Amino acid sequence: MRLRTSRSALPGFALTLGITLAWLSLIVVLPLALLVLRPWTLGVAGVWHSIAEPRVLAALRLSFGAAVLAAAVNVPFGLLVAWVMVRYRFPGRNLADSLIDMPLALPTAVAGIALTALFAPKGWIGMLLTPLGIKVAYTPLGILVALVFVGLPFVVRTLEPVLMDLPLEAEEVAATLGATRAQTLRRVVLPALMPALLAGFAAALARGIGEYGSVIFIAGNMPMISEIAPLLIVIRLEQLDYAGAAALALVMLLASFAILLLLNLLQWRMGRRAS
Amino acid sequence: MTPVSGIAGAPLAPTTERPAIQAGLIVLTILLLVVLLLLPLVVVFVEAFAHGLGAVVGALVEPEAIAAIELTLVVAAVSVPLNTVCGLAAAWCIGRFRFPGRRLLITLIELPFSVSPVISGLVWVLLFGANGWLGPMLDRAGVRIIFALPGLILATVFVTFPFVARTLIPLMQEQGAAEEEAAITLGATGWQIFRRVTLPNIRWGLLYGVLLCNARAMGEFGAVAVVSGHVRGQTMTMPLQIEALFNDYDWVGAFTIAGLLSLLALVTLAVKATLEWRIGRRGGALL
Amino acid sequence: MSHSTLTRRTIIGATAGLLAPAGRVVAAETTLLNVSYDPTRELYREINPAFGTVWREKTGQGITINQSHDGSGAQARAVLDGLQADVVTLALAADIDALARRGLVAMDWQQRLPDNSAPYTSTIVFLVRAGNPKGVRDWPDLLKPDVAVITPNPKTSGGARWNFLAAQAWAERQPGATEASAEDFMRRLLHQVPVLDTGARGATNSFVQRGLGDVLLAWENEAWLARQEFGSDACQIVYPSLSILAEPPVSVVDRVVDKKGTRAAATAYLEFLYTRQAQTIIARHYYRPRDPEVMGQYAERYPALKMVTIQDFGGWDIAQARYFADGGLFDRIFTPGQ
Known part of the structure; x- marks a missing residue:
C-alpha cells in the first residue's frame, strides 16, 4: 500500500474537512460538550455524591457488566457464525447471511417487545425454559439476551473480512508439518484473528452499554437488580434532576469514549502489523 | 456442503474440518440465527396477524397510525440526506488524506454509536429545552425545537450520524487513491473526479450505509422518546406509536406498526444482500 | 382474496x-x-x-x-x-x-x-387472577410467600405512588404499629414484586398479557378497564379493607x-x-364522579371503602420527601445494608 501524505494531489481536503468538522461540532461535539459542563452546577462533591449512590453504582455495574458479558458471549457466537459463513457453503447461506444484520435494521423497541414476547413465561421459548426453572424475561438474564441480540452483528461483521483475507498458506504449512486441525486452529488461526475478535468485542460492548429500547421491555427494571443506567437517567430527568441525569450521562459517555478510542487504537495497531 | 478452501487435487484438504464437524457447526449456526434473530421477527408478524388481515389493515388506516408513518418518513427524509452528505465529506477527507487528529476525528464520528439513545435525546433537552441553555431565547423568538419536528430530526441525526461515514471510510481506505490521482493528472476537476471515479467505486457501499442509516432513523426509540412530547397524531413517530398502542391494549395495532418497521428491515436486508451479490461478482468486499 | x-x-x-x-x-x-x-x-x-x-x-x-x-x-x-x-x-x-x-x-x-x-377521584384496588386462586383479600395477604405483586415504579409512575401510600396507610393503622413496623411491611411488600414497570399501563400489560404475578395493585379505573378488556374470566377485582382517595x-x-x-x-x-354530561362519561370509564347524582346512578360500581387522603400524610410535599425523593423510603428499601 502506498503511503499518502497530507500533501495529496487530490483536491477538496479543506472543503470536506470543513463540512465534517462543522457538522460534527454542531451535531455531536457541541451538545456533548454541554453535557460535560451541565453536571457541575451540583459542585464536585454533588456530582460525586450523585454518582456514588448505591443504586447508581448498581445500575452502572449492571449496564457495564451485562454489556461485557454479552460481548463475551458474542465472541464465540460471532466466531462460529463468521467461520461458517466464510468457510462453508450450504443451502440457505445467503439467507442466513442476511439475517445477521437483522439487529442493525430492526428498531430496538420492536426487538425488545418481540424478545419479551418470546421469553416471557407464556412465550414460545419461555414456555420451554420455565419447567427447567430458567427465567429470562424480567431478570438480568433477559438483559443479556437483548444485548447478545443487538451485539452479534458487530462481532460477525468485524471478523468476516479478516477471515476472508486470512492466507490459507499458513494453515497448509501447519498441516504439512503434522499439526492436527485443532492444533492449527488454536496455534495459527486463532492468534491471527485475535485483534479482530478484540475489536468486535469492543464494538459489541460499546453498543451494549447504552442500549435502551430493546432492554427496557425485557428487563424487570428492579432497582439494584435489573435497573439499567440509561433508565436511571430517564428517572432522574422525570424527577427534574437535570444535573444528576447529566452527571450519570457523563460517566457513561466517558466510558463509551474510552472504549471507542481503545477500539480504534487496536484497529490501528492491527492494521500496522498487517502491512 | 463443499469446503470452499481445499487445495485443488489434495485428497483430504488439510485446511478444513471433517465433514461431520462442518455439518455440526452449520447446524449450530443456523440454530443460533433462527432462535436469536429470526424468531423475534416471526413473533412480530404472528402477533400482528393474530386477528386476521382485516385487523391489520384497520390498524394501518387509523389516522394516528397514518400520522405516525408520515412523521417518520419526514424525519428520515430530512436526516438521512444530511448525514449522507456529511458522511461522504468525512469519508473523503479521512479516507483520502492523512492529517493530525485523524484518529480522534474517526472516534468522534463513531461516538454516537455507543452513546446511549437516552443521552442522545437528553443533550437536546439540555440545549433547547425551556430550561436549557438556548431555551429561553428560542422561547422569546417563538421557535419550537423540542417537542416538535426539529427536535425529532436533531435526535435522529445525532443517532444516525456515523452510519454512512463508518461504512465508507474503510472502503475508501482499502480502495486507495490511485484512480483519483490518475484522473487528476489527466486534468479532471475535483467534482469530476468525485462523480466519475469515486462515486462509481463506492456506490454500493454508500447505498448500504444509507440503507442502514435510514433503517435506524425510522426505528429510533430512546432518543426520540425524550424529545417527542408524545402528542397523539402530531409528534409520535412509528416506534413511539408502537409503545402507545401497546399501552392502549391494542396489540394488533402495536404489532402491525412493528411489522411495518420490520418489513422495512427486511427490505433493507434484501437490498443489502443483492448489493453484496453484485459486489461479490465484481470481486470486492463490502465491509 | x-x-x-x-x-x-x-x-x-x-x-x-x-x-x-x-x-x-x-x-x-x-x-x-x-x-x-x-x-x-x-x-x-x-x-x-x-x-x-x-x-x-x-x-x-x-x-x-x-x-x-x-x-x-x-x-x-x-x-x-x-x-x-x-x-x-x-x-x-x-x-x-x-x-x-x-x-x-x-x-x-x-x-x-x-x-x-x-373533577373525579379514584382509589387503589387489587386485581387478581380469576377465582382468586391465592386467596388475596387484604394487604397482609400480599406478603404470603407464594404471592407475587405487580406495581409500577413510584419514581416514574403517579399511580404507583398512590399504590405505595395506600399500603403505607394500611401498615400505619395496624394495632401497635410503629414507624419501624410500617417500614418493615413496605420492605417485605416490595420484595414480593418481580417487575417494576415504568408506568401503570406497563404494569397492567405485565400482569394481564404476560401473565406475571398474582396481584396487580392498580387504579380502580384501570382494574375495571382491564376486566372489561380481558374479560372477567381472566381477572377479578378485590377491594382491600383500607385504601387511599386518589x-x-x-x-x-x-x-x-x-x-x-x-x-x-x-x-x-x-x-x-364538572358538568353532568362529563361526569357521566367519567363514571362510565370507572372513575369516581364528584357529582353526587351521577355517583348515585353508578353506586353499585363503587363499593363503600375506607379511604385515607393525601392530607393524612401531611400533603404531597411531605409525602414526596419522605417516601419517593432520593434517599426516601423507596430508595432505602432497595439499598442493601440500610
Whole structure:
C-alpha cells in the first residue's frame, strides 16, 4: 500500500474537512460538550455524591457488566457464525447471511417487545425454559439476551473480512508439518484473528452499554437488580434532576469514549502489523 | 456442503474440518440465527396477524397510525440526506488524506454509536429545552425545537450520524487513491473526479450505509422518546406509536406498526444482500 | 382474496372520506393540548368530542383537542421543558405543584376549580387472577410467600405512588404499629414484586398479557378497564379493607394559555369536566364522579371503602420527601445494608 501524505494531489481536503468538522461540532461535539459542563452546577462533591449512590453504582455495574458479558458471549457466537459463513457453503447461506444484520435494521423497541414476547413465561421459548426453572424475561438474564441480540452483528461483521483475507498458506504449512486441525486452529488461526475478535468485542460492548429500547421491555427494571443506567437517567430527568441525569450521562459517555478510542487504537495497531 | 478452501487435487484438504464437524457447526449456526434473530421477527408478524388481515389493515388506516408513518418518513427524509452528505465529506477527507487528529476525528464520528439513545435525546433537552441553555431565547423568538419536528430530526441525526461515514471510510481506505490521482493528472476537476471515479467505486457501499442509516432513523426509540412530547397524531413517530398502542391494549395495532418497521428491515436486508451479490461478482468486499 | 381486497378498499375509502372534512376544519379552529397521564386515554377520547360539540354550540367555533399521554412525572417534566400544554390533567397534585413552583401555573391553582381541582377521584384496588386462586383479600395477604405483586415504579409512575401510600396507610393503622413496623411491611411488600414497570399501563400489560404475578395493585379505573378488556374470566377485582382517595387534578397552564390566547377555551374545557354530561362519561370509564347524582346512578360500581387522603400524610410535599425523593423510603428499601 502506498503511503499518502497530507500533501495529496487530490483536491477538496479543506472543503470536506470543513463540512465534517462543522457538522460534527454542531451535531455531536457541541451538545456533548454541554453535557460535560451541565453536571457541575451540583459542585464536585454533588456530582460525586450523585454518582456514588448505591443504586447508581448498581445500575452502572449492571449496564457495564451485562454489556461485557454479552460481548463475551458474542465472541464465540460471532466466531462460529463468521467461520461458517466464510468457510462453508450450504443451502440457505445467503439467507442466513442476511439475517445477521437483522439487529442493525430492526428498531430496538420492536426487538425488545418481540424478545419479551418470546421469553416471557407464556412465550414460545419461555414456555420451554420455565419447567427447567430458567427465567429470562424480567431478570438480568433477559438483559443479556437483548444485548447478545443487538451485539452479534458487530462481532460477525468485524471478523468476516479478516477471515476472508486470512492466507490459507499458513494453515497448509501447519498441516504439512503434522499439526492436527485443532492444533492449527488454536496455534495459527486463532492468534491471527485475535485483534479482530478484540475489536468486535469492543464494538459489541460499546453498543451494549447504552442500549435502551430493546432492554427496557425485557428487563424487570428492579432497582439494584435489573435497573439499567440509561433508565436511571430517564428517572432522574422525570424527577427534574437535570444535573444528576447529566452527571450519570457523563460517566457513561466517558466510558463509551474510552472504549471507542481503545477500539480504534487496536484497529490501528492491527492494521500496522498487517502491512 | 463443499469446503470452499481445499487445495485443488489434495485428497483430504488439510485446511478444513471433517465433514461431520462442518455439518455440526452449520447446524449450530443456523440454530443460533433462527432462535436469536429470526424468531423475534416471526413473533412480530404472528402477533400482528393474530386477528386476521382485516385487523391489520384497520390498524394501518387509523389516522394516528397514518400520522405516525408520515412523521417518520419526514424525519428520515430530512436526516438521512444530511448525514449522507456529511458522511461522504468525512469519508473523503479521512479516507483520502492523512492529517493530525485523524484518529480522534474517526472516534468522534463513531461516538454516537455507543452513546446511549437516552443521552442522545437528553443533550437536546439540555440545549433547547425551556430550561436549557438556548431555551429561553428560542422561547422569546417563538421557535419550537423540542417537542416538535426539529427536535425529532436533531435526535435522529445525532443517532444516525456515523452510519454512512463508518461504512465508507474503510472502503475508501482499502480502495486507495490511485484512480483519483490518475484522473487528476489527466486534468479532471475535483467534482469530476468525485462523480466519475469515486462515486462509481463506492456506490454500493454508500447505498448500504444509507440503507442502514435510514433503517435506524425510522426505528429510533430512546432518543426520540425524550424529545417527542408524545402528542397523539402530531409528534409520535412509528416506534413511539408502537409503545402507545401497546399501552392502549391494542396489540394488533402495536404489532402491525412493528411489522411495518420490520418489513422495512427486511427490505433493507434484501437490498443489502443483492448489493453484496453484485459486489461479490465484481470481486470486492463490502465491509 | 377478492373479498379481502374489497374490504381493504372499503376501509381505505371510508377512512379517506372521514379524514377529508376533518382536515378542512382543522385550519380555522382553536387547538388545545391536553397533557395527561397514562390511563386517561380512553376517557379523554370520549370527553374531547363531547366538549367540542358544547363549545361549538356556545361559541360557534370548532375546537380540536390534542392528547399527550405518558407517566405523570414525565409529562410534568415535558411541560417544564417547553411542551406547549394548555391544560395538564395529571395523576397527582405534586406534579402540578412542580409546574407552579417554576412559574408555569399560578400557585393557587388548586383553589381555582371545585374539589381541589380534581373533577373525579379514584382509589387503589387489587386485581387478581380469576377465582382468586391465592386467596388475596387484604394487604397482609400480599406478603404470603407464594404471592407475587405487580406495581409500577413510584419514581416514574403517579399511580404507583398512590399504590405505595395506600399500603403505607394500611401498615400505619395496624394495632401497635410503629414507624419501624410500617417500614418493615413496605420492605417485605416490595420484595414480593418481580417487575417494576415504568408506568401503570406497563404494569397492567405485565400482569394481564404476560401473565406475571398474582396481584396487580392498580387504579380502580384501570382494574375495571382491564376486566372489561380481558374479560372477567381472566381477572377479578378485590377491594382491600383500607385504601387511599386518589385525586387526579387538572389545571390550566397559565404561561401557555396567556401566550397562545387560549385561556377562555382551556378554562371552559376544564369546567366542562364538572358538568353532568362529563361526569357521566367519567363514571362510565370507572372513575369516581364528584357529582353526587351521577355517583348515585353508578353506586353499585363503587363499593363503600375506607379511604385515607393525601392530607393524612401531611400533603404531597411531605409525602414526596419522605417516601419517593432520593434517599426516601423507596430508595432505602432497595439499598442493601440500610
